[in-house]
Amino acid sequence: xxxxxxxxxxxxxxxxxxxRTLLKDRYDLRLLDRRPVPEPEGxxxxxxxxxxxxxxxxCAGIDAAVHLAGDPSGGAGWEALLEDNVKGTxxxxxxxxxxxxxxxxxxxTNHVTGFYEMEKTYTTPEMLARPDSLYGVSKAxxxxxxxxxxxEYGMAVICLRIGSFQPEEAVKNRGGDRILSTWLSPxxxxxxxxxxxxxxxxxxxxxxxISGNERxxxxxxxxxxxxxxxxxxxxxxxx
Numbered sequence: 001x002x003x004x005x006x007x008x009x010x011x012x013x014x015x016x017x018x019x020r021t022l023l024k025d026r027y028d029l030r031l032l033d034r035r036p037v038p039e040p041e042g043x044x045x046x047x048x049x050x051x052x053x054x055x056x057x058x059c060a061g062i063d064a065a066v067h068l069a070g071d072p073s074g075g076a077g078w079e080a081l082l083e084d085n086v087k088g089t090x091x092x093x094x095x096x097x098x099x100x101x102x103x104x105x106x107x108x109t110n111h112v113t114g115f116y117e118m119e120k121t122y123t124t125p126e127m128l129a130r131p132d133s134l135y136g137v138s139k140a141x142x143x144x145x146x147x148x149x150x151x152e153y154g155m156a157v158i159c160l161r162i163g164s165f166q167p168e169e170a171v172k173n174r175g176g177d178r179i180l181s182t183w184l185s186p187x188x189x190x191x192x193x194x195x196x197x198x199x200x201x202x203x204x205x206x207x208x209x210i211s212g213n214e215r216x217x218x219x220x221x222x223x224x225x226x227x228x229x230x231x232x233x234x235x236x237x238x239x
Contacts, residue, residue: 003028006197007062007101009092010069011044012037015107015165015189019066022190027197032058033069049088055095064103064197065096067142074111074135085138093149103156105196108143110161110182110208110218111136117217124219125161125206143206150204157203158196158227163210163218165189171238181215185233188212195227202226211235 004027010016011031020031020041029042032055037044047054049069059065069092071084089106096104114132116123131137139161146157163182164170171179188211196207205226208218212231223229 004063004197005030005061007032007058007065009033009049009058009065009067010107011040013068013072015162016068018186019068019190019193022187023194026194030058030062049084049091052091052095055091056098059095059099059101062096062099062101064105065092065101066105066107066193066197067092068107070107071135071138074133076135078134081134081138085135086141089138089142089145093145097149097153097155101155103158103197103200104146104149105158105160105193106142106146108139108159108161108206109136110163112140112143112161113218120217122217122219123208125208125222147204156200158199159204159206160192160196160209161206161218162189163208165209168238171235174238177215177239180235180239181210181213181217183211183213183233183235184209185211188231188233191231192223192227192229195223195229199227 006027007030009032012033024041031037031040031044032047034048045058071080111132112129113123115130129140143159149155150157163184164179165184207223208220211233214236
């Protein structure tokens with residue numbers, strides 16, 4: 001059986017660079033970014049999220065899209081977030097719909113529920129959003145947009161609320177202990193992505209993207225039960 005054709009947006013970014021390396025043996029990759037992708041592990045395209053027609057070309061013939069592109073800054077201003085994380089996310093979803101892409105894995109963020117963390121409240125995915133920033137608001141929009149595309153158009157959208165995506169060295173050399181609760185290792189992130197692509201029975205879901213951290217205060221049970229997620233890493237071994 002031929003490998004699925006998977007589009008990764010933001011393929012030149014920190015997460016995208018790791019994902020294309022870790023997923024290249026599993027999928028036939030098409031890599032998209034607004035700047036050239038260095039040493040691409042597959043077909044590479046340059047396209048801005050503002051370019052709907054370009055995104056349609058990127059989505060042509062694709063089985064699933066992994067949407068990592070956008071402004072990743074928690075302190076970003078509204079205008080940048082509006083263009084990259086609101087309009088840009090809509091454009092990617094709409095381009096995928098027009099080209100018949102059935103499944104999107106959307107990189108959301110833990111900042112969608114950041115005020116629970118401030119109050120030291122253990123948080124589960126079904127709790128109401130409480131964004132701690134306009135960045136969190138922009139990603140909450142993406143989660144709701146995904147819900148609409150599932151209900152209106154019959155697509156499938158898996159939303160991953162990414163925690164602290166960092167290499168092991170960042171945990172070992174940490175300046176504080178938050179990362180012991182929130183760490184997401186690259187290989188666990190890749191597993192969440194491919195399980196989100198392969199979990200055909202799951203049409204929509206919000207899942208916290210962290211490793212199997214002993215000190216976790218975001219619940220990952222639905223990822224384990226619905227996606228089959230089995231994290232390989234735990235930040236506690238670096239405590």
